[in-house]
Amino acid sequence: EPEVTQTPSHQVTQMGQEVILRCVPISNHLYFYWYRQILGQKVEFLVSFYNNEISEKSEIFDDQFSVERPDGSNFTLKIRSTKLEDSAMYFCASRELDQETQYFGPGTRLLVL
Amino acid sequence: QKEVEQDPGPLSVPEGAIVSLNCTYSNSAFQYFMWYRQYSRKGPELLMYTYSSGNKEDGRFTAQVDKSSKYISLFIRDSQPSDSATYLCAIGKGFQKLVFGTGTRLLVSP
Secondary structure: OOOOEEEOOEEEEOOOOOEEEEEEOOOOOOEEEEEEEOOOOOOEEEEEEEOOEEEEEOOOOOOOEEEEOOOOOOEEEEEOOOOHHHOEEEEEEEEOOOOOOOEEOOOEEEEEO | OOOEEEOOOOEEEEOOOOEEEEEEEOOOOOOEEEEEEEOOOOOOEEEEEEOOOEEEEEOOEEEEEEOOOOEEEEEEOOOOHHHOEEEEEEEEOOOOOOEEOOOEEEEEEO
C-alpha cells in the first residue's frame, strides 16, 4: 500500500541553524501539507501546497518557514533559523485532488538545542 | 471557544469492552469528520472518514456524527490491547486544513 515517507526520522540541531525536512508524498496525490505536534499537544496545521504554490498557511508559518517541491517526488519544509520552540514532531500529509482524506507520514522529530 | 474539543483521557478499559470516544466542534461549516489513531511517537493513521450525519461502520469501529449537536463519536467494539493508542478526531471543510482535537489516550488492559 502506498504511503507517505519522511526523512530524517530524527534531527537534532543548534538554535539558529537551518534545517530541511523532507517528504515523499503518495505518488498520485497533488495536495501536500505540513503539520506539527509539540510534545503533549495537538496536531497543528502549518501549510498546504498545491500546484507549486502555498494555498493556505497558519499564523505559525512565519517568514522563518518555507516549502518547496524541488522535483516530481519530494516536498520539503525549511526552517531558516531554528528556535527552541520549533522542537516538535513534523508531519507531512498528502491527498488526491478530489478527495478530502489526508494521509500522514511517520514524522520527523526535531530537537533544537 | 475552541474549534474542536476532545477529552484527553487517559481512558482505561479491560479487554473486550466497548469504547466510546467523543469530540465536539463549534463551527457548523465543517463538513467532514475523520478519526485517526496515533501510536506513541508515530504519525496519525486514518481510521474512519465520514461526511454526513449518521453512523458508518468498519469492522469493530463505528463512527457517528450528529451535525445538529456538533458531536462526533468513535465506538470500538471488543477492544483489544493493540487498540491502546491516542485517538484523534479531525474535522475539515472543502479541501482545506484539518483541525485536530487534542486526542484521547486509550489504554486497553488484557
